Amino acid sequence: MPTCIIADPEVPEPGHRNYTCPLCFISLRRQASCSHSWQAHDPVVATDDDKIAECCRGFGADVVMTSESCRNGTERCNEALQKLGKQYDVVVNIQGDEPLIEPEIIDGIVKALQAAPDAVFSTAVTSLKPEDAFDPNRVKCAVDNHGYAIYFSRGLIPFNKSGKVNPQFPYLLHLGIQSFDSKFLKIYPELPPTPLQMEEDLEQLKVLENGYKMKVIKVDHESHGVDVPDDVDKTERYMREHNLH
Template sequence: MASFCSPSSDSLGGKAKLAHALLLGAAIAASAAAAAYYGRLRRWRTRVVGIIPARFASTRFEGKPLVQILGKPMIQRTWERAKLASTLDSVVVATDDERIAECCRGFGADVIMTSESCKNGTERCNEALQKLEKDYDIVVNIQGDEPLIEPDIIDGIVRALQGAPDAVFSTAVTSLKPGDGLDPNRVKCVVDNNGYAIYFSRGLIPFNKSGQVNPNFPYLLHLGIQSYDAKFLRIYPQLPSTPLQLEEDLEQLKVLENGYKMKVIRVNHDAHGVDAPEDVKKIEDLMRERNIS
């Protein structure tokens, strides 16, 4: 005779089925919640604008944006490269000089006039953002003096920021040539194991005990292109200047010193910026080698 104190095999099977159903239901609910979360994440920071800050006055190279490079103004060549990036909804030039504005309108670029009081490209991008008719989630600051910037790099830093909710800033680095190790115009960067910036410097970092460039160490060169969360960009001008920022004269240090995170991607790119008049010939020679007209 069956004992009333012991459950039957049928009742055990029923309870197992019930537990399985509950677990399955919980798994389905969790899966749906995760799908909804990642769906929102994919839609997050989707509207992207590229801004090319350009000013005429420069202590090292006055009128640099308008210098001719194989028959086109440098600002036009940069704009044309930026337009090839698939993540940008639009590309605009932000300037405080009517000569640059007139030139850019001539080749079809949208132009936003900004104040002469902007201290750097980031502040100029912020002012331009406030004047744009559309709302954007990400702003890409595209340096106008890199006329050979790769569209894939623009797309890379945008996607890096989209994929890092805890970061407000993203940028790119590439391998530093040993001969550029002590050049203060070549900004160096060190990055942690998770791809976030630790520090930027005009000096050699890391700096070893010998005081010499180690040809076997993978030093990183910072590329000037960077993207910002649009909400962060609006508060950036209100952040106090910081000691390291002022000492190194590097605006990205203000971001780090104020406690914000910066995502960094590594790319294979030969940096070809125009810092001085003599750099123009180097760019033109390189373009001829690559059959770029």
Template sequence: MHLVDDQQRTWERAKLATTLDHKGFGADVIMTSESCAERCNEALGKLENKYDVVVNIQGDEPLIEPEIIDGIVKALQTSSNAVFSTAVTSLKPEDAFNPNRVKCVLDNLGYAIYFSRGLIPYNKSGKFNPQFPYLLHLGIQSYNAKFLKIYPELQPTPLQLEEDLEQLKVLENGYKMKA
């Protein structure tokens, strides 16, 4: 499958989400650089309209469900103390030790505690426990537009650099992330 095909399919799935006001493909694509949050901030600055929530959908997610998009937008809108939201799903055993499949741990209220490329939580047996509800982070996130202006000013953090995961910079700086 070609990358352009994936991007087109991702776009077609995103159009089905009911919570998104502005969506562009083709002439409206905004090319950016840096991390997801920095790219979203850059894109937001280039748009004429002002938005409260910005959603970043990876172009290689052609099967993304519109309900997932709507879910992360609503999670951010209904969580007054969250500045970022993301989606998680059940981790499959075959992805447990794959460092390209990011794992997540949530607290009892659905806020992210930690993200890792390693299996978390990691039990002392060192094996995948089929009875434990491990979570896999999906490649989609939504940001509070005001937070996007702050994010680029935050210095890289030790956990972010060690795991190479920008979500950790958000958590290490004391911000809340809803999943």
């Protein structure tokens, strides 16, 4: 199953442009360690930012320039796929705000999509830390008994009547990685924005609101998402402590 991996770096806040690109490059380098249970081809960075592109090329990454009209990473992946002009069965999107995703997770979501012919999308979740329960930058996920996504939210889900975190409940944190059936990826930009998607500002919700299925795998992963500038120091410290380069 030929697979294309696309890293989608977000433009960081002013004064922090030097952070995002190297983290994105780390994502691409780490994916090279994936198992050979599937064929990965042409790992690229997709961006509409010239400074990010220049920085990524300086680190040896292949870059596909996309238009500023892309409303989210999924649309950016589709445009990059069209520009590559090659046929792939699966496209993996590694978001620039999750640079330390383990290669095994990439392998896992691709296998999950392969094993679920009724799904067009797959992603990963891990246990939510209590301190992240009410952080809108940490997206939460609810999953059904068959491993399919029910909902994603920036708020805590489920939310109980007490309004407090239940330490006994296994809340789930969505990780910034997903894989798509390439045929569906071409359809996604043609679907109009949906109410829940716009309210939460979460592109995955447009998939669910249109009745498509999304497979979810649970992994043991200590998330180090880079959502705000303060997260950069935490991530770099973790990398030094674990000898990650």
